[in-house]
Structure formats: C-alpha cells, structure tokens
Amino acid sequence: MSNYTITSLNGGLANVKGFFCDAVNVGMRPDADQGDVAFIRSEPPCDISAVFTSNRFQAAPIKHYQRYPKDFQTNFVLINAKNANAMTGQKGIDDIDTIMSTLSQKIEVLNPVMSSTGVIGYRLPIDKIISAFDKLDFHAKHSDKAARAIMTTDSFKKELAYRVELEDGSHFNIAAICKGAGMINPAMATMLCFIATDADIPKTDMEHLLHKSTEYSFNRISVDGDTSTNDTVMLLTNKLSTAYDKAVFSEVLNKLMFELAMMILKDGEGANKVVAFEVKGAKSDEEAKKASTALSNSLLVKTALFGEDPNWGRIASTIGASGVECDETKLTIHYDELLIYSDTFRELDKEREESAYKIMKQDQFTVTCDLGMGDGAYTSYGCDLSYEYVKINAEYRT
Amino acid sequence: MSNYTITSLNGGLANVKGFFCDAVNVGMRPDADQGDVAFIRSEPPCDISAVFTSNRFQAAPIKHYQRYPKDFQTNFVLINAKNANAMTGQKGIDDIDTIMSTLSQKIEVLNPVMSSTGVIGYRLPIDKIISAFDKLDFHAKHSDKAARAIMTTDSFKKELAYRVELEDGSHFNIAAICKGAGMINPAMATMLCFIATDADIPKTDMEHLLHKSTEYSFNRISVDGDTSTNDTVMLLTNKLSTAYDKAVFSEVLNKLMFELAMMILKDGEGANKVVAFEVKGAKSDEEAKKASTALSNSLLVKTALFGEDPNWGRIASTIGASGVECDETKLTIHYDELLIYSDTFRELDKEREESAYKIMKQDQFTVTCDLGMGDGAYTSYGCDLSYEYVKINAEYRT
Numbered sequence: 001m002s003n004y005t006i007t008s009l010n011g012g013l014a015n016v017k018g019f020f021c022d023a024v025n026v027g028m029r030p031d032a033d034q035g036d037v038a039f040i041r042s043e044p045p046c047d048i049s050a051v052f053t054s055n056r057f058q059a060a061p062i063k064h065y066q067r068y069p070k071d072f073q074t075n076f077v078l079i080n081a082k083n084a085n086a087m088t089g090q091k092g093i094d095d096i097d098t099i100m101s102t103l104s105q106k107i108e109v110l111n112p113v114m115s116s117t118g119v120i121g122y123r124l125p126i127d128k129i130i131s132a133f134d135k136l137d138f139h140a141k142h143s144d145k146a147a148r149a150i151m152t153t154d155s156f157k158k159e160l161a162y163r164v165e166l167e168d169g170s171h172f173n174i175a176a177i178c179k180g181a182g183m184i185n186p187a188m189a190t191m192l193c194f195i196a197t198d199a200d201i202p203k204t205d206m207e208h209l210l211h212k213s214t215e216y217s218f219n220r221i222s223v224d225g226d227t228s229t230n231d232t233v234m235l236l237t238n239k240l241s242t243a244y245d246k247a248v249f250s251e252v253l254n255k256l257m258f259e260l261a262m263m264i265l266k267d268g269e270g271a272n273k274v275v276a277f278e279v280k281g282a283k284s285d286e287e288a289k290k291a292s293t294a295l296s297n298s299l300l301v302k303t304a305l306f307g308e309d310p311n312w313g314r315i316a317s318t319i320g321a322s323g324v325e326c327d328e329t330k331l332t333i334h335y336d337e338l339l340i341y342s343d344t345f346r347e348l349d350k351e352r353e354e355s356a357y358k359i360m361k362q363d364q365f366t367v368t369c370d371l372g373m374g375d376g377a378y379t380s381y382g383c384d385l386s387y388e389y390v391k392i393n394a395e396y397r398t
Numbered sequence: 399m400s401n402y403t404i405t406s407l408n409g410g411l412a413n414v415k416g417f418f419c420d421a422v423n424v425g426m427r428p429d430a431d432q433g434d435v436a437f438i439r440s441e442p443p444c445d446i447s448a449v450f451t452s453n454r455f456q457a458a459p460i461k462h463y464q465r466y467p468k469d470f471q472t473n474f475v476l477i478n479a480k481n482a483n484a485m486t487g488q489k490g491i492d493d494i495d496t497i498m499s500t501l502s503q504k505i506e507v508l509n510p511v512m513s514s515t516g517v518i519g520y521r522l523p524i525d526k527i528i529s530a531f532d533k534l535d536f537h538a539k540h541s542d543k544a545a546r547a548i549m550t551t552d553s554f555k556k557e558l559a560y561r562v563e564l565e566d567g568s569h570f571n572i573a574a575i576c577k578g579a580g581m582i583n584p585a586m587a588t589m590l591c592f593i594a595t596d597a598d599i600p601k602t603d604m605e606h607l608l609h610k611s612t613e614y615s616f617n618r619i620s621v622d623g624d625t626s627t628n629d630t631v632m633l634l635t636n637k638l639s640t641a642y643d644k645a646v647f648s649e650v651l652n653k654l655m656f657e658l659a660m661m662i663l664k665d666g667e668g669a670n671k672v673v674a675f676e677v678k679g680a681k682s683d684e685e686a687k688k689a690s691t692a693l694s695n696s697l698l699v700k701t702a703l704f705g706e707d708p709n710w711g712r713i714a715s716t717i718g719a720s721g722v723e724c725d726e727t728k729l730t731i732h733y734d735e736l737l738i739y740s741d742t743f744r745e746l747d748k749e750r751e752e753s754a755y756k757i758m759k760q761d762q763f764t765v766t767c768d769l770g771m772g773d774g775a776y777t778s779y780g781c782d783l784s785y786e787y788v789k790i791n792a793e794y795r796t
Binding site for chain 2: 053054055056057058084086087088089119120121122123227228229299311312313314316317319320321323324325326328329341343346347
C-alpha cells in the first residue's frame with residue numbers, strides 16, 4: 001500500500017468540499033435546542049451507495065430509495081428523528097413524495113432521498129416536516145446541528161472527519177455523522193450513518209468497499225441483538241477532490257466506520273463498558289463468528305460484565321451452547337493477558353480472581369477464547385447490560 | 399383416546415408408589431432450613447429416560463450418566479445445589495464415583511445417577527456431600543424438602559402430582575419436582591426436572607414420549623435464551639401400578655410438563671408476566687417457530703412487555719428481523735382478542751390503545767401474529783425483562 005497521512009479534523013461534514021448541512025427543530029422533539037429535521041446536500045450532485053437493514057419490514061424511506069434506478073445520482077438527503085415511517089405501507093412512500101415535491105419548490109433537488117428514525121407505525125407529520133424548509137439554511141455547513149438532530153436515545157453526538165494526504169501530495173476529505181444506541185448489524189433501535197467524501201472513488205469501488213467496511217465495523221458490534229426496520233449506512237461522494245487510492249480509501253473507510261461503531265457501543269443504551277470477544281482456534285472462521293457473536297449477544301454474559309463477576313463459567317457455557325465444535329480440555333480463556341481457564345487450570349485462586357476483577361473494572365478489555373480446534377478466528381464487540389438498558393427500553397415511547 | 403380421570407394431589411413425589419426422597423443441608427447453602435443435597439430413590443429399581451442439555455460442555459453428572467449401558471436400571475438419583483460440577487474435566491466424573499462408592503456403604507445402590515446445579519468450574523465439596531449420607535432418611539417421602547433443596551434463584555418450589563384413573567378402573571400416579579428460573583430449552587442457569595411414576599410404561603414409549611413432551615413444554619419457553627451445561631429432564635418408572643395407556647400417559651405427561659414449564663416462566667428471574675407468542679399463517683411450521691422464538695427471546699420485546707407499552711412496532715420489527723417470509727400488507731397482530739395491527743388499521747386510536755394497555759397489565763396474555771403467508775403455526779412462551787433480572791444476574795455469584 002502507498003504511504004499516506006491521515007489527520008483528524010474538527011467540524012465533521014463541514015470539512016468535505018461541496019457538502020452542506022443544517023438542522024432545525026419543528027416541534028417533533030420537545031427540546032427546541034435540538035433539531036429533528038436535518039439535511040445533507042451536495043453541490044454538484046454525488047454518487048451514492050447504501051447498505052440497508054436485513055429486516056423484512058424495511059421502512060418507507062428505504063423502499064423509496066430503492067425505486068431509483070441503479071447508479072442514480074442525488075444532491076439531497078433529508079433526515080428526520082422521532083418517527084421511523086416504518087410499517088406505514090404505500091402511504092408512507094407517498095408521504096415522502098409529497099414532502100420532496102414541496103422541497104423542490106424551495107431548492108433544486110435531484111433524486112432526493114430520505115432517512116428516518118423513531119417510533120414505528122405512525123404516518124410522518126408532513127406539515128411539520130415541510131415547515132422545516134423555510135427555516136433550514138441550505139448553504140450552511142452546520143455538521144454539529146445535523147449530528148445532534150439525528151440522535152434518539154444516544155447520549156452524545158457521533159461525528160468524525162479526516163483529511164487524507166496521498167504520496168503524490170493530493171488529498172481528499174471524508175467525514176461522517178452517525179447515530180446508534182440500542183442496536184446491531186446496520187440494524188436496530190435504529191442505526192443511521194451518513195458518510196460524505198470528496199474523493200474520486202469510482203462507483204464500483206463504492207459498493208464493494210462500503211459493504212466490506214460495514215462487515216468490519218457495524219456488523220461486528222452488538223448492543224441488544226435486534227435489527228431495526230430503518231438501519232442505513234450511506235456513502236456519498238461528489239469527487240470534488242481528484243485524489244483517490246483504492247487501498248488507502250479502503251483502510252480509511254474501515255478506520256472511520258470502526259471508530260463510529262466503537263462510539264455506538266460505548267453509547268449502547270445503559271452500557272458502561274466495551275468488551276472485545278476474540279475467538280480463535282475454531283474449526284473455521286464461520287464457527288469462530290458463531291461463538292463470538294453468541295458471546296456478545298448473551299444476556300448472561302452481558303449481566304456478568306455489568307456485575308464485574310470474574311467467573312469464566314458463563315463464557316464457557318455460552319461457547320458450549322453456541323453449537324460450535326469445542327472440547328473443555330482444549331479450550332483456554334484469557335481476560336486481556338490473564339489466563340483464567342485452561343485444562344490444567346480451572347479454579348481461580350484469590351490472587352488471580354483479584355487480577356481478573358481489576359481487568360473487568362476497566363471501561364474496555366478483551367476476552368480471548370482459544371478453542372484449540374483449528375485456525376478459524378473472529379472478533380465481535382459487545383457491551384454490558386445494566387439497569388439503565390431496561391429503564392430506557394421499558395420507557396422509550398413515553 | 400380412552401376416557402380417564404385426572405386428580406391433582408398434594409405431596410408431590412410422595413404419591414408415587416415405591417419412591418422415597420429427602421433432603422438435608424450440609425452447609426453448601428447458607429440458609430440451614432433449606433437443603434442442598436437431596437435424593438430420589440425407588441424400591442424396586444426403575445427404568446429411566448433422560449433428556450440433557452444441547453450445550454457442548456455437558457457437566458460431569460451428564461457424562462457420568464452416559465457411561466451406563468443403554469436401557470440400564472437405577473434405584474438412586476442424588477442431587478446437589480450450589481455447584482454445577484461443570485467444566486471440571488475427568489476429575490469431576492471421578493468425584494461422582496467417589497461419592498457413590500461411599501453411598502453404597504450406607505444403602506444398596508444400583509447404577510446411581512447424579513444431577514447438579516450451581517456455579518460452573520469448581521470441584522464438588524466431596525466431604526460435605528458425603529456428610530449428607532448420615533443425615534438423610536432413605537425411607538422418607540419428603541417431597542417438599544427435595545423440591546426446595548434443588549432451587550437456586552427460584553422464588554418458589556415447583557412440585558406437582560396427579561392420580562390418573564383409566565376406564566378399566568386401574569390407576570397410576572405421576573409426580574415431579576423441578577427447578578428453573580433464568581433458562582430455556584432443557585437448558586440454562588440450569589433447569590432440572592425429575593418425574594417419577596408407577597405407571598407400567600414400556601421403555602420404548604418412555605424415550606419417545608419424554609422427548610415429545612419436552613418439545614411441547616420446556617423447549618417452548620424462554621427466559622433468557624441461554625442453554626446451560628447441566629439441564630436435565632429425567633423420567634423414572636418402577637411400574638408398581640400395572641395401569642398404562644399410551645395415549646393417556648402421553649396427554650398426562652404433556653400436561654404435567656407444560657404446567658411445570660409455565661411455573662418456571664412465572665418464576666423467570668425478575669419476571670412479572672407470562673406471554674404466549676402465537677405465530678400462524680407462516681409459510682411452514684419451521685418459519686412460524688423461527689418468528690415465535692425470535693419474539694420470546696427479543697430484548698426489545700421483553701422490555702416493552704415490562705414497560706406495558708402497547709406499541710406493536712417492536713413486535714412487527716422482530717418478526718421482520720427473524721428472517722421469515724412476511725409482508726406488511728398481509729400481517730395482522732392481536733393482543734388477546736384485540737386487533738392492534740392490520741394493513742388497513744395501523745395507528746392505534748386512544749380508545750384501542752387504552753384497551754391494549756389493559757390487556758398488557760394482566761399477568762398473562764397472548765400476542766397472536768398471523769403472517770398471512772400459509773398454514774405454518776407455532777406458539778412459544780416468554781416473560782418480560784425487568785430490573786430484577788439484571789440485578790439477579792449481575793450479583794448471582796455473590
């Protein structure tokens with residue numbers, strides 16, 4: 001791979017050439033200081049690729065997107081919070097057309113797309129959303145406002161930007177805003193992510209790299225194992241920088257999306273710690289993935305993490321229950337570098353239990369399970385399950 | 399099917415001819431009023447069938463059981479709480495041999511079997527367990543003590559007995575003790591169930607009917623979706639009654655195990671309500687099972703039940719995420735008899751929301767989802783997820 005220099009920037013989407021964004025509050029959200037309708041706009045129109053939820057009940061904005069011909073260009077993404085426009089049938093799609101037709105009277109739009117998050121099963125409040133068009137500044141670069149407008153149960157905004165300089169001195173910018181909280185697998189309680197770049201990336205690379213990076217990032221984290229009707233990751237490029245190098249772009253996109261995924265996990269509903277579940281020595285990568293995902297999704301493991309209980313029994317039991325080939329005489333388990341289970345070493349002495357407990361007190365640590373059966377490996381990331389998760393989800397709608 | 403009369407009896411296992419049981423506290427459990435070592439004994443020796451956990455790391459007592467030849471008879475089941483004897487390797491099996499060899503000096507035992515529940519990864523305290531043999535009354539019929547001794551996080555004992563009179567005037571007795579709490583699928587946080595009968599059931603019927611009833615009962619309930627190393631269901635018969643009718647016995651066994659399963663669910667860790675998730679109109683029974691199980695396992699659904707939130711959005715989203723074939727224009731959802739979602743009826747008015755809320759306030763209700771795609775049907779049973787579940791599981795080991 002060519003060398004490159006990557007610089008982290010403040011200001012999110014504002015750093016990307018030709019992209020504009022803003023948000024306003026139209027009364028869907030009680031706190032008037034936080035927007036509930038936002039947009040991302042590109043001048044000139046941009047290429048777009050998207051990964052959508054695998055939920056069979058895809059929301060209206062996703063169906064609306066899919067009506068456009070393959071390889072369409074757009075110049076406008078409209079986003080709203082508090083209402084998912086999901087399970088709203090054909091009317092939900094028609095509502096988007098109505099909204100976009102009003103928008104086109106305010107500003108020139110090309111194949112505008114929409115993205116929504118919020119409660120399932122209610123029609124969009126069209127009048128409120130349309131009222132935003134008189135208040136939004138279509139030439140602003142208010143990334144912070146947009147990032148805050150798309151939040152639901154998120155406790156902090158998720159916004160990143162990089163400047164990437166290639167060996168030949170050319171550079172491109174890439175930035176993203178994102179929301180998460182209770183969720184998994186471009187999936188649930190809705191995850192939305194909008195990535196804008198001015199890199200000169202060909203359309204074929206966009207599709208491929210966006211899917212690859214999604215597997216590497218959002219599809220490896222689990223808050224609650226659920227998959228929403230609205231989850232969306234979008235990559236937009238207007239190619240205003242002529243810079244591009246496929247290997248570099250792929251690495252940068254991985255990094256950007258992985259960092260966003262970790263931000264989502266840290267902000268998992270009620271979560272206090274992020275844990276990497278590294279499974280190796282499995283019969284195959286698929287088996288490793290199965291065991292690793294079982295660990296990051298297990299309620300018993302999640303509550304043990306919250307309780308900072310160093311007992312490895314729930315880890316072992318969850319691996320056994322996942323259905324992968326394993327053998328208790330070949331298994332080893334580490335918390336960070338500390339061996340806590342092997343065939344010859346099963347009962348924790350007080351000293352080792354104390355060390356394990358110290359590791360578990362951290363905000364972040366790694367559980368490594370070597371199955372000793374082959375070369376398969378996979379790492380997924382999870383968080384603990386606290387009282388707060390139950391509270392947030394029991395009271396969400398009120 | 400022949401007519402029969404079934405009578406519910408007090409006294410649990412004591413009602414079954416030739417079965418004896420007792421329990422004592424040997425100091426594994428702090429509360430001296432509750433036993434931690436129990437036995438079930440039959441005179442004469444009895445036939446035995448068992449269903450064990452699908453967890454790959456089966457505990458030592460299960461491996462010990464599996465060493466006996468097929469169709470063996472036994473006269474003694476020893477049970478302990480507080481220590482699962484799981485992930486203890488060959489030593490865990492040897493420990494059982496040591497214990498049973500001491501037991502055989504106190505009473506004549508034939509192929510004795512053991513069953514354990516508790517923490518994973520620690521050797522059994524052999525001396526404590528052996529000390530029970532001087533205190534247990536091997537000729538007692540203390541079913542209540544045995545039922546209470548096998549409890550872990552259970553908040554009430556689970557014990558049932560029936561007298562079944564056949565058309566010809568002959569009768570048999572069947573009784574069971576059981577423990578559950580956080581668990582699913584003869585599976586997790588350990589479920590143990592011991593069923594004793596004096597019916598004249600042939601060995602071939604035992605295997606078949608026990609598996610069938612397990613599918614019908616314990617395998618349809620979900621507390622936390624986990625599967626333990628120790629889960630066990632055992633059926634014992636000494637045939638002291640000459641009565642037997644296959645169809646009647648099958649129906650009675652279903653009823654007994656289903657009632658025990660509902661008791662487990664009602665006592666799910668921190669659970670306040672039991673919900674039946676009936677899925678019908680699926681492409682196939684397998685698809686119906688997939689959707690139904692997804693509902694009873696979903697964290698978002700469970701917390702919505704706890705919050706008594708009548709929004710059907712999480713139900714619909716979970717079905718969509720389960721991967722079954724479905725279509726939002728064909729789906730209908732009912733809470734008990736109340737329609738809360740159909741293609742022409744999506745937004746709940748205040749009145750219907752109030753009715754839905756009243757249904758959800760109940761201890762028990764049914765969510766029926768008709769997918770409108772075919773004839774497949776399946777019902778599973780789940781419970782809500784409360785603060786209490788997190789508390790119990792975060793603090794379990796201490």
